[in-house]
Each structure stands twice: as structure tokens, then as C-alpha cells.
Amino acid sequence: MKKVFFAVMFCFISLFAFNIVQAEDTAVMQEEVVLASDSAPAVAVVEESIEAETPKVDTGDTAFMLICAALVMLMTPGLALFYGGMVRRKNILGTMMQSFVALGIITIVWIVYGYSLAFGPDVGHVIGSLKWSFLNGVGLDPNPDYSSTIPHQLFMIFQMMFAILTPALITGAFAERFKFKSYLIFLVLWLTIVYCPLAHWVWGVGGWIRNLGGLDFAGGLVVHIASGTSALAAILVIGTRRGYKRESMPPHSLPLTLLGTALLWFGWFGFNAGSALSAGSLAASAFVATHVGAGSALLAWMFVEWLLKGKPTMLGALSGALAGLVAITPASGFVTPISAMFIGIAGGLVCYFAVNFKEKLGYDDSLDVVGVHGVGGLVGALLTGIFATTLVNSAGADGSFALLKIQALSALASIGYSFIVSFILLKIVDKLFGLRVEDKEELQGLDLSQHGESGYRF
Amino acid sequence: MKKVFFAVMFCFISLFAFNIVQAEDTAVMQEEVVLASDSAPAVAVVEESIEAETPKVDTGDTAFMLICAALVMLMTPGLALFYGGMVRRKNILGTMMQSFVALGIITIVWIVYGYSLAFGPDVGHVIGSLKWSFLNGVGLDPNPDYSSTIPHQLFMIFQMMFAILTPALITGAFAERFKFKSYLIFLVLWLTIVYCPLAHWVWGVGGWIRNLGGLDFAGGLVVHIASGTSALAAILVIGTRRGYKRESMPPHSLPLTLLGTALLWFGWFGFNAGSALSAGSLAASAFVATHVGAGSALLAWMFVEWLLKGKPTMLGALSGALAGLVAITPASGFVTPISAMFIGIAGGLVCYFAVNFKEKLGYDDSLDVVGVHGVGGLVGALLTGIFATTLVNSAGADGSFALLKIQALSALASIGYSFIVSFILLKIVDKLFGLRVEDKEELQGLDLSQHGESGYRF
Amino acid sequence: MKKVFFAVMFCFISLFAFNIVQAEDTAVMQEEVVLASDSAPAVAVVEESIEAETPKVDTGDTAFMLICAALVMLMTPGLALFYGGMVRRKNILGTMMQSFVALGIITIVWIVYGYSLAFGPDVGHVIGSLKWSFLNGVGLDPNPDYSSTIPHQLFMIFQMMFAILTPALITGAFAERFKFKSYLIFLVLWLTIVYCPLAHWVWGVGGWIRNLGGLDFAGGLVVHIASGTSALAAILVIGTRRGYKRESMPPHSLPLTLLGTALLWFGWFGFNAGSALSAGSLAASAFVATHVGAGSALLAWMFVEWLLKGKPTMLGALSGALAGLVAITPASGFVTPISAMFIGIAGGLVCYFAVNFKEKLGYDDSLDVVGVHGVGGLVGALLTGIFATTLVNSAGADGSFALLKIQALSALASIGYSFIVSFILLKIVDKLFGLRVEDKEELQGLDLSQHGESGYRF
Amino acid sequence: MKKVSAIIKPYMVEDVKNALKEIGVNGLTKSNVEGFGKQGGHKEIYRSKEYCVQFVVKAKIEVIVQDEMVDKVINVIIKTTRSGEIGDGKIFVYPVERVIRIRTGEEGEKAI
Amino acid sequence: MKKVSAIIKPYMVEDVKNALKEIGVNGLTKSNVEGFGKQGGHKEIYRSKEYCVQFVVKAKIEVIVQDEMVDKVINVIIKTTRSGEIGDGKIFVYPVERVIRIRTGEEGEKAI
């Protein structure tokens, strides 16, 4: 327990230190930020602030965002079911628990300091200050910096749901072998030093990618590229499962996986359309793009697999739908339905090949987080640079080579940062606590060894 | 693959041809339509257009419709689970896949030409033109013809979810024996030549049933009668399952079926209340009617089964709830809660007896699509003619013998059209590609034979 | 059947009698009530009536409440899955059916007379009159007494969902041994003579606890304390399961329980935030409190179990989340997020110990309804008296010793009333129809013996 | 050594295990089986259709014991599970040639 | 008495049961097993990865019959299940020493 304490402290101290060092410049920064966000082609959120002069809670927007927050919450147990169905029976609870527990851990971290780090007053364009710790100053009136028609706390909790889901996505990569205790430590640290800064860069007022004009409507960079890249780091650090490539490890319950996909798809409407932060045309457009992206990727994956492997599998269709949802995420608020179809198809195909390619590299990305979220997120981020149009979202930009370059740069930065920091973080956690369960525990399964329970007793 | 191409082309060409033939009259038509819809007692959608002079997106209505669209989306995987639980273990994936894949196929068909055929500018009162293909002209501003307070694209995607669900409903009838490839072809063709015209008749501006004053709030004709009748055609064409009546074929997982029912019921609120296209009194009234209809049919089926078979079964209660939801669908926006109770009870009882009666005819309607959707939809359509009241919906009509006649006529037209066209369509697909899997594949189960997967590995 | 008739009649007659006896005073009462609710620190609902002078349906609020009602509906099947996963395989359908059938029974009871008893014009501060039977006068215009921005029927159906869920909660206590027929009778009677009066006391205009200033935002007293206490009565009357403490009775499917928890959590947003009856700051605040309460209790239970039993179990995490949701329910509209965290932690810890303590008393509270809902509801009701602040809800009150006393008194009254009436009621039903299934049926399982079905056929 | 194999009603397993434990049986193996026999004909109702479920869920208990224990084991099983109704089940006795405990390699009586 | 134990394809169970019933077999016990054999090598595809599922789902049918019935039973099983393809399964015959019906305590032939 001492070690846990030490590690956590270390991170906190570094963050605080950085905050203090930068503290003096903050006043100046703030002004800069205001200028920046006025001039730069800022995202979704700005749109509202132009419309509504005096921020007043709008019942329609608030109704929408409340339900969207609930929908995004549902994605985390949806993910638990999605992943849970794909592992072997003996690991179902261990796998589901890794997602579910994020609903506890991140919730607390987020209100204590996470939200402040990610969205709080900018410090050096890279992180939020700790001024909003314990939701200090995060009240029930709208904060026009983010949205002028819904309570600030509602924006905070909507974002919390993203922060809960993102690290849970990573768990698919190291499924069936991660020690629960170490996972909890990883969860807290990863959120603190990978997610919060990244979210700040892209969405926080003053964040450098936001200022640069990088477009990420609902989290292609922050959610999918971050989780996918960190998953890659995790695979490299933790190694393959015992028996990988020797034993077959088929999914133990595809109906669960279908159910999980359904809940994810359903929740994704909240995720993407909700990222409009208001119930208007932009939300409708994002909703349509999301659905079309998912549907077309579903077909793309299914048909290419049918062609190459001889059968149209259900898991393929489910994976395709997911890949489409991932790919459309950064683009959803900037593209037309027909563009969404192309992005979906691209997402489905590229992810299909990525997943197959991994096989050859010998990495044990158990549930294909890199191939689906990492690659899918990247595809989406880049294609946003091509398909974006101000006809759909006047606060966005038009696809161009310049935009594409910005998108590529933003993606690269996200990839680099997530990979390096996650890699180091995991190495440290491994040294201090060990990432893997014992061989015997792995054989017995995570359910019994980590949680003292069995999934089923038929 | 050539054959597929041929078949699809054939349909397209006929449709195009029809469009061209009628092209010259269209200008005239349009005017006629306007007159018609002014004079006729038009449905729900008109109500709004009277209230709001200049169409402006309302955040409350939009919030509501966005979530409703998401809810209706969820019904399709809900149906997959509902049906999946009722088949034998070896067919669970095959069964679920038939629903799930509709989320891909129909999504694309709908944006490419389906929406245009169903809701596009009227051609001869029977079909929409192809002017709105590729969502051409279907933008983010409201289209007052359908709803003046939500983006047109939102109306489009809300309707898309109906188009996805409806053919998926049919699959229950021919469960456990349909070839996946042929199913995909059937799916596209059925949507094109059965669903789209029918939707146009009933809901499209200019559709003849709409002009006639037939009431169908949320799809008793278009969704339930159409799917139920087509299911009947399908059963006749494809024949019984191997071992039908000789082997017992009990459901393999009723908990899945309960879950599916729960999601269907939940989604049905979006389906029925959402058909008000706005978040006001009408939606609330439809919501209440929906719930009361479901609850009372649940009891009706459960008690009659208890009386006649000696046990109150859970599957009976689930089936009853579904029958009630079906029966109340066309009526939901026109009746009081107490009328809804009577419609629910009637739906529950009549469907119960219909399902039992089928037994005697020897048809293998595997999951009772005819008995529940066909019969339930008919009961609902007729009772709407009796129970409808303008106190609930001023744009509706009052129950009367005249209205009942219109309802009967509309139902009859829907039944006749769906049955005949589906029958011919299935015969053709059968000739060209074969509808059934091989005997050996049927024995092995659809999961392994069609998709190369197993549902569970416990 | 005669006996059923007799028992039901008895209750009806008593209620009617009471209504008639009080009838003369009603006119006077009404005025009193108006005065009372003006002077007393009335709950949530009042807030709106101040804002909006002339009641007009607001699309945003209506959109929100429609979806919230749907969300709360989903909680009942969610509960069915939650409980279903925890019983032994042979009882899954019997267990799920007890929840599911409430969706039928209570729906009808509620529209026939339940809503009127609970929320109808006050009679003697303890019950509503029967004036609103058959939803007489419960129309589509807002009723400003309860909410001035949504249709009255919408308020009615939102409350219906609570009435459906509450008795279903009790079933966990006597799982695996209750006769289905007797359960139906119990259901109707309990709702009539326990729930309706209690709901009237706390939420009905004129109810004495409401007048007293007792705070119960979303049902700590009415839902959780009532169900928990009645569960205790039920356990005492019905006795332990055959083999209790001799055989092990582990849950048969924890993935189902996770799914159930997910749906409950999701639905709880509708339950708590929806209790604001409008889509504004109060709803947002309740939403945040709900989520934070759940998340922190999840951790509290998990960690204390880890410490004391050596493993962090998934069922522990799920139970903790539920305990947190229960504890935050009465407080959700009155407290800050940080207070919610403390309430959640307290709820998680106290319920953990309560559940353990039961073990020692030898009661067979099969799925821990007393320990989670009874105790959790009590913790929440009391802590509301400490943490409530008018900064969050101006219609609430500030935590104080005085408020705490009121809360304690309200809780005590609810406990006393629910326990005594439930106890007597169950004794009577036991005498007349027998509560328990036969020993042989218990051995065989409820699924086959009560419903003639098996849950799975793998 | 013999194998006593009993096909019984599933809910009897715990009782049988406990009863056998009392007479000194230290190991047994249980599996889930489905039986067709005289009991055949139990009905289930799905969508108002009565299914004659001819296979009934049963448990199979296998105990390997020394020859002299066989009668005792049989009697205990009968005593615990007999209800006198069709479907109580059957007991079969098979010869066993060798028994080996994997952990120690012990053979024969010691391995039981 | 003998135990005839057949490992067959699961979807053959109903047919076998019916065929055996016709020749007078009044009881049998079925269980779900997984077999590895020549048939080994059936492929499943998950996430585009082909799994060589070496264990194939099979059903095991056990019938205890009098010695003179053994051949008949074997023939019926073969007739019903033979498709000529790999994986049709195998039949094993074991000696049975005693058979007891729990309900009545009857032993031997009467108990079958």
C-alpha cells in the first residue's frame, strides 16, 4: 500500500508543481486564450455562445444533454458486456469489472480534480489549473465558455462520462491477464496524466490543438486515438496471454457481445450528437452521420470478411459497426450523411485489415483495441480533414490540404503523447506492483483469482 | 452474383420507369396533393404545421425526437434478443444477425433512395419520386410538410429506424431455416417494393390512404400489418422447419427474450410517442396509451393462458405485452387511456387465439409474426376506427362507422398489397437463389453453417 | 377464486368507506391544503409553479419527462434481470416474472384508482380521494399543483412507473419461494393500502409529511423505506428457503446482474433527475448527485469488502452502486455533488454492514432488500436532513437539527406504517391463499412449478 | 473396486453428497445429464403450445468405491432420494480396474 | 447387462431416441460432451481469425440394456446416425454389474 501511496503522490506533486510554475503567467494566458478562441475556427461549442447573448438555461438543450449524459454512462456497462462476451468464460467477471469499476474510480477523480485539469482555466495551453478542484466554481449556471444554454455541472458530468469510458476501452487490449489492484492504480494515473492533458489540448479553452484549429467533434483524438495508442503500449509492456497462439481462445458468449454493441451504438448517439451540446440542427446532423457511419462500416467489414474468409460473421458485423462508430466520431459534427457513409466504409475496411495485420505481428491485442480504436480513430481524424464542410457546421472548417495537415499533426501529437506516457507509466506500475496476475491465477481465470466469484453456475 | 445484380436491377428499373412515366403529371399532382392534404383529416404531422407559421427548429421537440430516434434504433437489437432467445441454441446468431444486419443494409438503402421513394414528392399517390435520392434536398431545416419544428434530416432518420425494424420483424416467421445471402437480397427488395410504397400511401404527402383519411398513428398498417402479412407469404413459400411437429423446439433462453421485450417496450415509447413528432400533449397521450395498451395485453394473454392451459407463463406475459404494443400502435395518438386499455385487452386476447389457431393449420410461423404482428396490427387498425376521438387529437377523427370502413379498407389494401407482392418476390428469390439452407446446414444450425461461429462456449 | 374476490373487496370497501366518511370535510380540507402548501417548505414541484403563471406545456420539460418516464419504466425489467441473475437457475423465470408482471397489474390499478388515491384531492391529509378514478379529470393540460409545464397525464404516468417499481423491489426478499397467485393478490393489496397512502403523505398535495416539511426528493421514504420495511415483514411471515444455511445458493449468472444494475443506474437518472419535473438546473443537480452517489458507494462497498473479506467482488461493486443510488434518492435534489459523495460512501458502508449483520440474525432476506433498500433509504433520508442546502434547491431546506428531526419522524412513520400494514396484510393473504409454494415445487424451482417453463435450454 | 453411478433429480445432489460424506465417501463426481425414461412426458408451455419435454434434467453422480462399500452406498442413495414417484432415477454399478491419484501417483484403495 | 455408449452428433439425439424407443428401449441418458477425433479441424472465425476448434460439440447417449439387446441397439444407432462422413461418432460397450431402480428397489432386468 505504501507503494501505491508513493506513486499517486508522485503524480499529484508533478501536476501541482507544474501548476505552480505556470501560475504567474496565467493572467496573461487567459487573455491570450480569449483572443485565440475568437480568431481560431473553434468547435461546436462556440456556435451557441454567438446565438445566445446572456447565458440562460434552455429546457430543450438541457433535456437533451441530460439524456445524452445518461446515454454515455450506459456505454461503459455496454462495453463491459461487449468485452465480457468476447473473453473466455473464466474471465468474464474480471473483464467486466475493469469497465464497471471505472464508473466508481473516475467519477470521484473527475469531481476531485480531473475536470479541473481537463477543462479548468488554462495553464500554458497544455493543462487546466486546479482551480476547479472539488467542483469549486462549477455551478448550476451555464459557463458560456463551453455552453451557454445548459448548467455548467451538466457539461461537467457529460464530460465525466467520456472520461469513464476512455480508459475502460483500453482494457480490451490486456484482457484476461491484468492484476486488478494494479489496474486501479493504472486507471487513476492514466486518467490524470494522459487523458486530462489530452482533453485539455483538444477541447479545453486555451488548449493548443483547439487553438490550432484541429477538429475533433466527439473524441477521435481524445477518446479513440488515446485509448488505442495506450493499448498498444500496454500490450508491449504486459506481453501475450499464456497459451496465446497455442490454444484457441474463442469468445464465450456472442449474444452478450451483440447486446454490448447495441448499448454502445445507442449510447453513441448521446456521445456524438450530444457533443453538439444543444438540441438543434447540429445535433441532428451528428446523429445522422453517426448512424450512417456505423451502418456502412458494419457492411464493409461483413462483406470484406465474407469475400476473404468465406463467411459473413456476426462478430465481424458487430466489429464493423464499432469501427464505423469510432471512425465517424471526430467527423460527426462536420460532415454530410453521404460523407459519413464514405468515412464509415473506410473505417470498416481499414480496421478490418488492421486487425488482420496484428495477427502477423504476433501482438496479443486480445480484443483488438489498437486495430479498432487506434486505427479507426486515426482514419476518422484524417478523413475529417477531407470531408469537413462548413455547410454542416459553420463553426467547423472546410476540408482542405491545410486542414488535413492540422489533423495529421494533432493526431500525431496525440499518438506520441499517449504512447510514450502510457508506456512509461505502465513500466513503473509494473515495477512497483506487477501488471500481470500469477500464471496459476491466469490459468484459473480472473473471476476466481481476482474476485472470488464465478460468472455462471448453470 | 450475376443473378443478384439482375434482380436488383430489375426492381430499380421498374421503379425508375414508373417514375418517368408519371413525371409529366407531377406538376399537376403536386397541386392536387396540397389540396388533398388541406381538406382531408390529416394525421398528427399536420397539427404542427398549423401552429408554427415560420418553421423554426424547437430545442424541446428536437431533443425529444433525437432521443426517440435513438430509442427506435434500439428496438432492432432488442428484437434480435427477443427472437434470439426463442430459437434453439444453434440458431441464435443466425437469428440475431438477420435483425442486426438490417441496421446496415436498410441504413444505406434508405439514404440512397428509400426515403425518397417513401416520403419524396408524390408520384401518382402511390410512391415518392427519386428526387430526394442521396438525401438530395433533405437538409437541416425543417420540412413543414412533415414537421415544422425539427430538422428535416431528423425526420428522415426517425423514419429510417422504422424502415429498419419492419423487415426485421418478418424474420421471426422463417427463423432457423433462411439462407443468409438470400435474406440480404430479400431485405433490399422487400424494402423497395413493399415498404416504401406502403409508407408513402399512409404517411407520405399525397399518399392515397392518407388522403382517404385512414388513421395510422405509428405504423399499424405500414409496420405491423405489412410485416405480419409478408410473414404469412414467407411461411407459405419456404415451408416448415425440418422436424417441425416431430421434435420439440423450445426457446433456448427466455431471459434473453425478456430482455428483448424490455428493450422493445422501452423503444416503443420512442416509436409511438415519437410519432407525434413533437414533445407536447399529443406525445404524452400516445405515451400513456402505449404503456396502458402493453400492460393490459400482458395481463389479458397471461390470464387467458392461465385459464386455458393451467399455467401463467412468462413467455405468455412477454408475448402479451408485445401484442398490446402492436395493437395500440395505430391507435396510440388518437385514443384515451381507458380506450387504450380496451384495445390492449382485445389485442392480447385476439393474438392469443390467433397464435393457437395457427397451430391447427399446420403453418410453421416459428416465432408467431403473423399471429402477433399481422393480427395485432389489424385489431389495432380496426379499433382505431371505433375508439379514435378528436378530444385527444384534433387532427385525427372521431370513431364512427364511416371511419371504421376507411380503416378496414386501408387495412385490406395493405394486407393485399403486402401479401401478393411479398409472395411473388419470395418465389422469384427462391427460384434464383434458393431461400432455404441445405438440410445438413439446417441440422447443424445457422450459426455454424451461415456464419462460422457458435453462440456460446461455456 | 372466491377468497380473492373477498379479500380485494374488503380493501376496496375500507377505502371507499374512508373516502365517504371524510367526504364532508373535503371542501374545508382543500382550502387548508392550499394554505399549507403555500407556507410549508414544499418540494421540487413548487418551484415551477412560481416561475410560470399560466400553465403552458413546455416542449423541453415535456421532452425530458417523457424520456424520464421511459427510463423509469426500464428499471423494472432491469430489476428483473438484477434479481434474476442472483437466484438459482431453476428460479430465474419465477423471479423475473414477479417484477415483470407488475408492469401489467400496477398499470391497470394505477389508472383505475391508484393514482387517484395517491395524488387525488386530499382526504384528511392521509389519502387521496377517488375523484380521479379512471383518470377522470386527469387530462393533457398541466396540473399546476404538481407541475405547470408538462401534461398532467405525463405526471401521472411518471408516477406510475414508481408505483410499478416499488413493490417489485420487495420481491427480492422472498425470492425463490413465493406462490405466484398469492403474489398477484399481495401486489394489488400492497399497492392499495401501503404505497398509495404513503405516496400521498409525502408527495400528495395535502399529505401530512409534505406539510410537515419532510424532504424526499425522489422516493427515499415512499420507494425504498417502504419496500425495505415491507420486505422485512415478508421475511418474517414467509420464513426461510428450504435448505437455507445448509445448501449454498450462489447467484447463477452475474453477467445478468451486471446488466440489471446497468439498466437500473441508467433508469435512475430518470427517477431522480426526473423528479425535478422539469429540464433545468435542478434536474442537472439531481443527475450529478445521483451519479456521484452511485459511484462513491460502489467504491465504498468494494473496498470495505476487499479489506474484510480479502477480495473485491463484482457483486459487491454492483451492490454498492445500488446502495448508493438508494441512499442518494431522497437527497438527490437538495445536495451538492460533494455532499452526494459523502452520502454515497455512507450508504455503501452502512448497507455493507447491514447485509452482513442480517447473516447473523438468521433472516433469509434472499437478495438483501432490507439491507440495501430499507437501510439505504433510511441513511439517505436522515443524511438529507444534514446535507440539504437551499443553494441547490430553493424550494428545499437547509440541513439542521430541526430538519433532521423532521426527517427522522417521517422515516419512522413510513417504517412503522409499512411494517405493520404489510405484516398484517401478508398474514391475511397467507391464511387465505398460502404464501409459499409447496416444498416439492420449491425443490423443482419456480420456473417449472409456477410457470411451466425452463429458463435455459443449452 | 466399483463405480456406482446414479441418475437422480438435480435438487437431490446436495443431500446425497452430504449423506455419502457421512458414511465415509470422500470423493464423487457430478455431471448434468438429461434423461429419457418412464418419467417422460413432463410438459412445458411456450407460446401456448405444450411441449412434451421427453428429456428431463437429471444429475449423474459417480462414486468409485471399494467393493465392500457398494451396498452401503446404494442404500444411502436410495434412502436419500426415494420419493416413490416415477423419475426417482436409477443406479448402475460398473467394474473399475484401476484408480490412480494424480497428485501422488498412489494406486488402488489408497487413491479413492 | 451392458452399457452401450454412443458419441454422436447432437442433432441426431432426437432421432436416435425415437428409433431406440421403437425397438423397445425405455430409458436412456444423454449428456453434452465435446469430442476430439479425426473430425478435428472444424473452423470458426472470430474477428477474422480462424480458430481450429479441435473439440467438436457432441452428444453422448448411454443406454443400459440386457445383453441380447446390445446388437440391436448398436444397429439402430448406426442406421440412424451414419452419414458416412468423418465425425459420425463411435459406440462403446461396457459391462454393467448391477442395475437398481431407486423408486422400487427392483434390481436387474426388471430395473431397466
Added chain:
Amino acid sequence: MKKVSAIIKPYMVEDVKNALKEIGVNGLTKSNVEGFGKQGGHKEIYRSKEYCVQFVVKAKIEVIVQDEMVDKVINVIIKTTRSGEIGDGKIFVYPVERVIRIRTGEEGEKAI
């Protein structure tokens, strides 16, 4: 011919199958069973209540082999699965009278 039947830990199945394959065993049948034995007493925790799960999930492997293979098979199984801890499982050997391959009708050695 003999049937070698081993009750082992479920996660050992793949290893055992592979090891047996190496010594020339071409077929085996696996089933899921639950065992009660010395290992008894593994605990699970549900709602903070500790359950002494006395039945432990095990796998049963059945191999029918020629007499001369029996020792080899036993040794391989022991070698693969022995961890020295309680619960490693047991091996039972039963006589088998006949073996028939359904597909071909072959009997005896050829059918194995």
C-alpha cells in the same frame, strides 16, 4: 480395450489433449463435471457471504485405448497435470468390451 477416464482441472484439457496426441492417441471425449473431494472447500464470496463451494468445476477426459497403451496414457496424463496440490484429480480405468466406428462399422482396434 480400456477406457481411461481422468478427472482433471479444466484448464489442463488443452495440454492433456496435445500431450496425448503426441503419443498417438487419435480420439478423446471431454465433458464438464463437478467434483467433490479432498479439494473441497474453495470459497466464493457473494454479497459478503462466503460460500464453501464444495463442488469444484472439473473436466472429465475419456480415452478408449488398447490395453497396451493404458500405462502410457496414464503416465502422460500424470506428467501433464500433476502440480502436487490437492485437486489434481484422479484417473480411473474401466474395461471396454466393444468399440465400433459408426461411419464405417469397423470394430475393435481399427475403430479406436
